[in-house]
Amino acid sequence: MSLLPLSDLPGPLPACPTPAATPTPTSVRPRPRVSPGRVVRHVLTLLPLLLIGAWAVADWHTVQDGALRLASADPWWLLAGFFFTCMGWLTASVVRQGSIPERLPSGLLVASQFAAGAANHVLPASIGAHAVTLRFLQYCGIPLARATASLALYSLVKPIAKTAVLLGFLVAFPELLHLGELVPDERTLLLVAGGVTAALVTAGVLVTTVRPLRRPLLGFVRTALTDARILHTRPSRVLALWGGAAATPLLQASVIASVGFALGLPLSWTQVTLALLLASTAVGAVPAPGGIGPVDAALVFTMVTFGAPMSLAAATVIGYRVLTVWVPLLPGALVLSIMVQRKIL
Numbered sequence: 001m002s003l004l005p006l007s008d009l010p011g012p013l014p015a016c017p018t019p020a021a022t023p024t025p026t027s028v029r030p031r032p033r034v035s036p037g038r039v040v041r042h043v044l045t046l047l048p049l050l051l052i053g054a055w056a057v058a059d060w061h062t063v064q065d066g067a068l069r070l071a072s073a074d075p076w077w078l079l080a081g082f083f084f085t086c087m088g089w090l091t092a093s094v095v096r097q098g099s100i101p102e103r104l105p106s107g108l109l110v111a112s113q114f115a116a117g118a119a120n121h122v123l124p125a126s127i128g129a130h131a132v133t134l135r136f137l138q139y140c141g142i143p144l145a146r147a148t149a150s151l152a153l154y155s156l157v158k159p160i161a162k163t164a165v166l167l168g169f170l171v172a173f174p175e176l177l178h179l180g181e182l183v184p185d186e187r188t189l190l191l192v193a194g195g196v197t198a199a200l201v202t203a204g205v206l207v208t209t210v211r212p213l214r215r216p217l218l219g220f221v222r223t224a225l226t227d228a229r230i231l232h233t234r235p236s237r238v239l240a241l242w243g244g245a246a247a248t249p250l251l252q253a254s255v256i257a258s259v260g261f262a263l264g265l266p267l268s269w270t271q272v273t274l275a276l277l278l279a280s281t282a283v284g285a286v287p288a289p290g291g292i293g294p295v296d297a298a299l300v301f302t303m304v305t306f307g308a309p310m311s312l313a314a315a316t317v318i319g320y321r322v323l324t325v326w327v328p329l330l331p332g333a334l335v336l337s338i339m340v341q342r343k344i345l
Contacts, residue, residue: 069315070322073262078323081258085324088251089114091244096133098240099154100147101230104140108344111335112136115345118332121325126155132336135345149224153231153241161245166277173270249277252324256299259319260312267308275302296321 070078092113097104112132119128130151137147231237253273257265260272267275279298296317303313339345 069263070259070319073259073319075262077258077262081255081262081320081323082327084251084254084258085328088248088255088324089117091247091251092116094240095154095157095244095248096150098231098237098242098244099150099157100137100142101227101234101237102140102142104137108136108140111339112345114328114332115336115339118329118336121329130155132345136339139344145220145223146227149220149227152220152224153228157241157245158248161242162249162277162281165246165249166274166281169270169274169277173274249273249280252276255324256316256320259323260308260316263312263315263319265303265308265312265316267303267306271306272303275299275306278302 089110093106093110096109096113097106113129116129116132119132120126121128134144134147134151137150138144142150231241250273253269253276256276257267257269257272259265260267265272276299279302280295300310300313300317303316304310308316336345
């Protein structure tokens with residue numbers, strides 16, 4: 001026990017000084033390294049906008065011509081065409097949901113199809129739309145094999161449903177069957193049959209001769225058949241898949257007819273719909289971005305065959321492309337970039 005008079009000190013006891021930490025070489029923080037994944041994600045975020053800007057510069061004449069023609073058109077019919085365009089995105093979401101057994105988040109599904117529309121008009125043969133949808137399905141927890149099988153079922157159902165709608169129109173309106181100029185000749189039919197046969201034979205040879213392709217391909221076919229069987233036991237999925245696929249060309253024709261009515265096109269909705277079905281069936285397999293180009297030329301030719309003036313038919317197709325491609329392209333690219341940035345795609 002200390003006898004020092006501690007109570008007489010003028011202030012509190014001084015604290016013991018702590019030794020200063022000597023800097024060590026390991027205490028120096030290394031410069032953060034740039035992650036390659038982060039760089040790739042930033043590039044993918046900006047890539048849709050860059051591609052759209054380049055496409056707008058290359059095809060500026062078409063955009064300007066279509067915009068000038070739409071400026072003098074009936075705004076109410078154009079509004080109807082925009083409504084049918086929006087319904088097309090919802091219908092695409094319904095068909096995508098009908099091709100997968102799991103329940104997908106509806107809001108993100110519609111957003112993904114809106115973004116897929118922008119990607120579809122940049123890459124040919126629907127590669128962009130399928131890539132966006134594939135990434136979205138994987139984000140929802142769908143395995144890669146089953147997501148790919150869903151895309152294959154979607155791609156198979158759409159032409160079958162469109163052909164069924166075309167046959168239904170031809171049966172319901174037999175007076176429109178006198179279209180000798182639209183019937184392909186024997187040479188064209190032989191070329192188409194030869195192309196289909198060559199594709200099937202090539203696929204068969206690859207499967208039988210290349211062993212590394214055999215197992216994954218057989219697994220993919222097994223998965224696709226299993227999911228298709230499960231889906232067709234659910235009436236809601238059957239209605240969404242086949243009903244939505246059948247409604248898609250009707251909505252596209254409604255957009256074209258609305259633009260045509262706004263410009264004074266002397267054709268009925270039935271004639272415009274049949275013209276679109278014939279044109280897309282004839283040249284829809286040509287790998288062009290969003291079908292732009294071959295389908296447009298065939299559509300103009302078909303509408304002229306039905307009695308529309310060439311200039312008015314071309315203006316209708318240009319207005320249709322402006323309304324369905326250029327108007328939603330920038331918002332769709334922004335949605336695509338946001339979904340990529342948030343790691344949904």
